[in-house]
Amino acid sequence: MxxxxxxxxxxxxxxxxxxxxxxxxxxxxxxxxxxxxxxxxxxxxxxxxxxxxxxxxxxxxxxxxxxxxxxxxxxxxxxxxxxxxxxxxxxxxxxxxxxxxxxxxxxxxxxxxxxxxxxxxxxxxGVPALTAHRALTVAENGPRRLAPKALDGRTVLVAGGAGAVGNAAIQLARWAGATVISTVSGPGKAALATAAGAHHVVNYREGDPVAGIRAAAPEGVDIVVEVAIAHNKDLDLAVIKNGATIAVYADDRPTIELDILSNLRLDVRYQFLILFTDFARMAAAADDVTAALRDGAxxxxxxxxxxxxxxxxxxxxxxxxxxxxxxxxxxxxxxxx
Known part of the structure; x- marks a missing residue:
């Protein structure tokens, strides 16, 4: 072979x-x-x-x-x-x-x-879907497993919804009952995020992206699935609820500088995550992904x-x-x- x-x-x-x-x-x-x-x-x-x-x-x-x-x-x-x-x-x-x-x-x-x-x-x-699952299940008061209605009443912001992890996060979050917002860099990627199932898509390079996200989520976002925290940290802080989780799975920049007082006021939780540390957790996520597949999600x-x-x-x-x-x-x- x-x-x-x-x-x-x-x-x-x-x-x-x-x-x-x-x-x-x-x-x-x-x-x-x-x-x-x-x-x-x-x-x-x-x-x-x-x-x-x-x-x-x-x-x-x-x-x-x-x-x-x-x-x-x-x-x-x-x-x-x-x-x-x-x-x-x-x-x-x-x-x-x-x-x-x-x-x-x-x-x-x-x-x-x-x-x-x-x-x-x-x-x-594999890697994209399991990463997305982990990002959607790390909130302090959120579910550890995904299923229909597991994210009912929650709003998820997916940064970079046209990427492989972003696409999986949109599809999984929607299957689990969340309202899904995605940020993208242009109209072509907006079409892809919409096709994935995002309820609202905001082009962060045009107009006022904070206003666009807030229009879709007046009370703020519960979970951010974040691919570029160093670039997006101010945007994220402007649109999240108090006690929200920002789940960071990647960034091309090696460092980030955070304003402590702003984060304290928002009681924000940053969860930096990587897959290959807990295979039992990965196996459970794979079972949930398979369930979503069976549901046609x-x-x-x-x-x-x-x-x-x-x-x-x-x-x-x-x-x-x-x-x-x-x-x-x-x-x-x-x-x-």
Whole structure:
């Protein structure tokens, strides 16, 4: 079978297309024929950042993907050959990712993919959907799990609703009953955030974005799903309720300066979050995401606010470059091509 592998930190040239034996599943494991492999920023960062420790001497990248169960190991009763699945955290604490034709994973990292959900959608879940779930469940007085009505009566502001995490946050928050507002940088991205399900979309580069958000949420915002806190901190403070949570999952800037008195007056909670610290919490989030899938609350493609960009396995480097350059939507590697 074909696989992408790298043995050193560096630019995309370190990614090599190789042939290797099809792996066999062990106890509690399944083998998945990978039909779509999702690319995330963590993939190019972990491959290219100097000093970033490699987990293994050889790395097959990509955490996310979707496909069909090809074989099951001993003691596996929850899946059978032919089952459609999506996978998460494939290369977290595990030797092998999804940038290959077959991958073997413990059943804890595999979830059913409903028949009406595309493989592109399955590969778009994983890191983005679980990050969005975490951001929506860290409020001090909020739910720890998501389900219909879990966020009833709450208003969620999603910064960057046209991004992969932003798109997932909009879809999950709407499924859970929240009123969803999203900020975007232009009309094209506004159309994507609206397609994802945002009730209100505000272009932060035009007019008065604070007034636009306050018009949609006169009493203020309960939760902010934040991708650029250093840039957006003043906007966030101007639109949140007292006791609101700002859930920060990314920022290209390395530092932030906060006005202590303003934050004290608002009793604001900042939650900086990263996925790969508590697999039990990730597993629970994956169960909630699967429930949303069954309810038809998730979609992928431009009609759902998430354009798909496909690359063959041999162009995995170009796919990772596209993510690094800020491709709008979801970048997918096709191991069958």
């Amino acid at each position: 074909r696989a992408i592998l790298y043995r050193e930190i560096g630019d995309p040239s370190v990614l090599k297309l190789i042939e290797r034996d099809v792996p066999e599943p062990g106890p509690g494991e399944v083998r998945v024929r990978v039909l779509t492999s999702g690319v995330n920023p963590t993939d190019w960062r972990s491959r290219s950042t100097p000093g970033w420790p490699m987990q293994y001497p050889e790395v097959i990248p990509h955490h996310d993907g979707a496909g069909v169960i090809d074989a099951v190991g001993p003691d596996v009763e929850t899946f059978a050959p032919g089952d459609r699945v999506w996978v998460m955290a494939a290369s977290f604490g595990h030797l092998t990712g999804t940038a290959q034709e077959y991958t073997v994973l413990p059943v804890s990292k595999v979830r059913p993919l409903p028949d009406d959900a595309s493989y592109e959608l399955g590969a778009a879940l 998730f979609g992928a493609g431009e009609e759902h606010g998430l354009p798909i960009h496909r690359f063959p396995l041999s162009e995995t480097g170009a796919a990772q470059d596209a993510v690094q350059m800020g491709a709008v939507g979801k970048v997918i590697v096709d191991p069958t091509a």
